[in-house]
Amino acid sequence: xTLDLIIRGGTVADGTGAPGFVADVGIxxxxxxxxxxxxxxxxxxxxxxxxxxxxxxxxxxHNHASNEMDGGILNIPTVENxxxxxxxxxxSGNCGGSPxxxxxxxxxxxxxxxxxxxxxxxxxxxxxxxxxxxxxxASPEQVAAMQDLxxxxxxxxxxxxxxxxFPDFVTTEEIAAVARPIAEGGGVYATHMRSEGPRLLESxxxxxxxxxxSGCPAQISHIKTWGVSAWGKIDRSLELIDEAAARGLDITAxxxxxxxxxxxxxxTVPTALRIEAAxxxxxxxxxxxxxxxxxxxxxxxxxxxxxxxxxxxxAPLDPMPEIDGKxxxxxxxxxxxxxxxxAVALTIQGRVSCMWFAMREENIATFMRHPRVFAASDGxxxxxxxGVSHPRNYGTFPRWIGHYGRDMGxxxxxxxxxxxxxxxxxxxxxHNRGTLAPQKIADITIFDWETIIDTxxxxxxxxxxxxxxxxxxxxxxGLRDGAVAEASYGRVLRLAQ
Numbered sequence: 156x157t158l159d160l161i162i163r164g165g166t167v168a169d170g171t172g173a174p175g176f177v178a179d180v181g182i183x184x185x186x187x188x189x190x191x192x193x194x195x196x197x198x199x200x201x202x203x204x205x206x207x208x209x210x211x212x213x214x215x216x217h218n219h220a221s222n223e224m225d226g227g228i229l230n231i232p233t234v235e236n237x238x239x240x241x242x243x244x245x246x247s248g249n250c251g252g253s254p255x256x257x258x259x260x261x262x263x264x265x266x267x268x269x270x271x272x273x274x275x276x277x278x279x280x281x282x283x284x285x286x287x288x289x290x291x292x293a294s295p296e297q298v299a300a301m302q303d304l305x306x307x308x309x310x311x312x313x314x315x316x317x318x319x320x321f322p323d324f325v326t327t328e329e330i331a332a333v334a335r336p337i338a339e340g341g342g343v344y345a346t347h348m349r350s351e352g353p354r355l356l357e358s359x360x361x362x363x364x365x366x367x368x369s370g371c372p373a374q375i376s377h378i379k380t381w382g383v384s385a386w387g388k389i390d391r392s393l394e395l396i397d398e399a400a401a402r403g404l405d406i407t408a409x410x411x412x413x414x415x416x417x418x419x420x421x422x423t424v425p426t427a428l429r430i431e432a433a434x435x436x437x438x439x440x441x442x443x444x445x446x447x448x449x450x451x452x453x454x455x456x457x458x459x460x461x462x463x464x465x466x467x468x469x470a471p472l473d474p475m476p477e478i479d480g481k482x483x484x485x486x487x488x489x490x491x492x493x494x495x496x497x498a499v500a501l502t503i504q505g506r507v508s509c510m511w512f513a514m515r516e517e518n519i520a521t522f523m524r525h526p527r528v529f530a531a532s533d534g535x536x537x538x539x540x541x542g543v544s545h546p547r548n549y550g551t552f553p554r555w556i557g558h559y560g561r562d563m564g565x566x567x568x569x570x571x572x573x574x575x576x577x578x579x580x581x582x583x584x585x586h587n588r589g590t591l592a593p594q595k596i597a598d599i600t601i602f603d604w605e606t607i608i609d610t611x612x613x614x615x616x617x618x619x620x621x622x623x624x625x626x627x628x629x630x631x632x633g634l635r636d637g638a639v640a641e642a643s644y645g646r647v648l649r650l651a652q
Contacts, residue, residue, distance in 0.1 A: 157197040159183050159630060165204025165601060168569050170211040170577035170590035175569055180209055182597045185629040189593055202625055202632070204601050208568055211576035211589050212243025212271075212598030212626065213552045217345070217376050217409050217531035221247035221254050221275065223472055224535050224542070229260070232267040235639050236537045239619045240552045240609075241575075241600035243628050244272040244648065246583060249376060249533075250319030250347040251280035258311030261647050268643035271628060272598070274583075274650075276317040276345055277308035279333055283325070290322075290430045293329050301333045309340030312649025314583050315371070319347030322426045327361050334369035341584060341650060344371035351381035352460060352513075355388050356395065363399045363406065372405035374582060377533045379416070380518050381511075382460035389518045393525055400527060407582055409531035410522045412554045415510040415613065417470065417533070417545045420483075421502040423495075425453035429502075438503045454495035458483070464494035466512040468613070470543035473506050479543045483509070510545055510613065523555070524565055529578035530555045537617070544616035550609025553620035557608035568604050576600075584650055601625040 162180040167190060169175075179193035189196075215237065220228045228247070237245060247253070254260035257277055264273055282301045283293070293301065305316060316337045318330060334344045344365060348358035359375070366373040375396075380389050399406050421429060424441065428450055432440035441450050458464050464483035471479065478486050478501075487497040501507040522528050532551035537544050552575050560571035580589025587596045600623065607622030626634035628644040 156183065156188070157199060158188060158193070159199050160627070160632075161193055161196065161198045161201045162204050162209055162599065162601065162627075163201055165207045165209035167591060168208050168210045168572040169592065170573055172569050172573045172577075175208070180591065180599065182627070182630045185596055187591060187593055187595050187597050190591065202601070202635070204625070206603070207601050207624070208572070208604050209591070210572045210600050210602065211580070211591050212600050212628070213241045213530070213575040214244045214579040214583070214585060214589060215242045215532050215534070215551070216246045216374065216579045216583055217249050217533050218245045218247050219249060219533070219535045220245045220273065221260070222252070224537055228264055228269060228273060228536060229267065231536055231538060232264070232269045233643060234536045234538055235270065236539070236549050236619070238270040238626050238628070238633050238639065239623065240550060241602060241623050241626055242271055242552060243598035243600065243626065244274070244580070244585065244588060246274050246276060246314060248276035248278055248313070249317045249345060251278045251317055251321065252319070253278035253281045253317070255281050255285060256311070257308045257313055261312055261649065265647040269645035270633060270639070270643050271645045272648050273645060274312070274314050274648035276315050277305065277313040279316055279318045279330065280321070282333065290324060290434060292324050292326055298329055298332050302336050305333055305336045306340065309337060309342055309650070313342060314650045315342030315345060317345045317347070317376070319376070320426075321349060322430065327364060331365045331368040334365060334371045338370035342371065343374050343582060344369065345374040345376055347376045351379045352385045353382070355380065355385045355392055359392055359395045363395065363404065366399070366404050366406055372582070373407075375406070375408035377416070377531065378408035378410055378522055378528065379514055381416070382513050383462060384460060386515050386518060389521055393521075396527055407527045407529065407578070408522070409579070410519065410528050411531060411533050411547045411551050412519060412523065412559055413545070413547050414514045414516055414519065415468075415512045415545070416514070417508060417510055420467070420469070420498055420507045420509050423454045423457045423498045424450060424502050428453060441499055441503065450499060451495050454498050458494060458498070461511060461513045468510045468512070469507065470510055470545065471507045474542045475507070520559065520563070520565060523559055529574040531579065540617045544611070546609065546611035546613060546616045549611035549616065549618055550620050553607050553622065554609040556602070557622065561604060561607070585648070597627055597630040599627040601627075
C-alpha cells in the first residue's frame with residue numbers, strides 16, 4: 156500500500172500519557188494507518204519531524220467561535236488564530252448561548268472552508284429564548300417544551316448543553332430537568348457557573364447536584380477563583396470536585412492559562428437591576444431614581460471585588476479607539492466621572508467587553524495541575540490585528556505546554572499533551588480523536604518542546620505563537636513549515652459521528 160503522508164522520526168506523545176517514543180506515523184486518507192518504523196513504505200508525501208513532538212491535535216472544548224468578532228465562523232471561517240496554536244477541533248455554543256436552529260447552523264458551516272473541525276453545544280439560554288420564558292421561573296409546560304428542544308438539538312448533533320450567567324430565577328431544578336434529555340442522548344452539561352467569586356463553593360455544589368439529578372457528565376467551564384473573596388477557596392473547591400468523583404460522578408473542569416477573564420462591562424451591574432431596567436423598557440432605566448443608588452452600590456462592590464477600576468481593561472467587540480486598551484480608571488478620569496458612572500454608561504451603550512484582572516497566578520497553576528482539569532481557551536476566532544484581543548485567542552495551548560509545562564516544570568510533555576488532547580476529546584465523546592493510534596482520524600499537531608511558547612500578551616495580544624511548524628487536519632497539512640495552507644480541511648462534527 157502507498158501511504159499518502161508519513162510523519163518521519165518524531166517523538167510520538169500519543170495522548171494517553173504513556174512515555175513518548177520515536178516512530179514514523181503513516182496516514183492513508185484521513186486516518187492513521189500505522190505507527191512504527193515505516194522507512195520501507197512507499198509514500199506520496201512526507202514531513203521530517205526529527206527532534207519534534209508528534210501529538211494528537213489539540214481539542215478546545217470551550218470556545219466562542221460561533222459568534223462574536225464579525226459574526227463568528229460563518230463570516231470568518233479561514234482565520235488562523237486557532238490552527239496556529241495547534242487546535243484541530245473547536246466546540247462552541249458555550250456559556251448558555253448557541254446558534255438556533257443548531258442543525259441549520261452546522262449545515263451552513265459545513266459548506267465553508269473552515270480551518271479546523273467544529274462542533275456545538277446547545278445553550279440553555281437559547282432554549283429559554285425559543286420558549287419565550289422571559290425573566291421568570293419556567294412553568295412545567297415550558298420546561299417540557301425546552302426538553303423537546305433539547306432532544307431536537309441532540310438529534311441535530313449537539314455534544315451537550317451549556318449554561319452561563321443565569322440569575323436565580325433559573326432554578327437548579329429547571330436546569331437539571333432540561334439536562335435529562337441531554338444525558339439520554341449521551342451529551343455533557345457544561346456550565347459557566349452562577350458564581351466564580353463570593354458564591355463559588357455554592358455554585359460547585361449546585362453543579363454537582365445537577366450532575367446527580369440529570370445523569371449528565373458535568374464540565375465546569377474555565378474554573379477559577381474570581382476576585383479577592385474567592386482566592387482562598389481554591390482548596391475546598393477542588394475537594395468538592397474530588398468528593399463528587401469519589402462517589403462516581405463524572406465531573407471535570409477546564410482552565411485557560413491567564414490571570415484575566417473576558418466578558419462584558421454589563422456584568423458590573425447586578426443582574427437583577429439589569430433585568431428590572433430591561434423590563435421597564437431598556438437599560439437607560441438604570442438611571443431611574445428608585446434604582447440609581449442600588450446600581451451605584453452594586454457596581455462599586457463589583458469593582459472593589461476586583462481590587463479597583465484599574466483591573467478592568469476595555470476590549471470592545473466593536474473597536475472603540477477612544478477606550479480600546481484603557482482601564483475603567485483611565486476612562487472615568489478622561490470623562491470626568493466616577494468609575495461606576497462610566498461603567499453604567501458603557502453598559503447602556505452595549506457590546507462593550509473587558510478584560511478582568513481578577514485571578515491569582517498561583518491559583519491558576521493549582522487548577523492546572525489537578526488531575527480532573529484540562530486545557531481550553533474560552534477564546535474566539537480573531538482577525539489578526541483587528542480590535543483589542545485577549546491573548547488566550549492566540550496562545551492558550553502553547554502557553555499550557557511551553558510556559559507551564561516546560562518552563563515552570565508543572566508537566567512532562569506526555570502529561571500536558573494529554574491535557575490538551577485526550578482528556579477534552581474523551582469528555583466530549585470524540586472517540587476517533589484525541590489520541591494517536593491506527594484507524595484514528597489523523598488530526599495531529601507537531602511541535603518543538605524546546606521552543607513552543609505563546610507570544611501574545613495583554614499589551615500586544617495579536618501575535619501568533621512559536622514552535623508549532625505543522626498541523627495535520629483529517630490527514631492533510633493545514634499548517635506546514637509555519638505556513639497555513641490555501642485549502643481548509645476542517646469538518647463539522649456531530650455527536651456520535
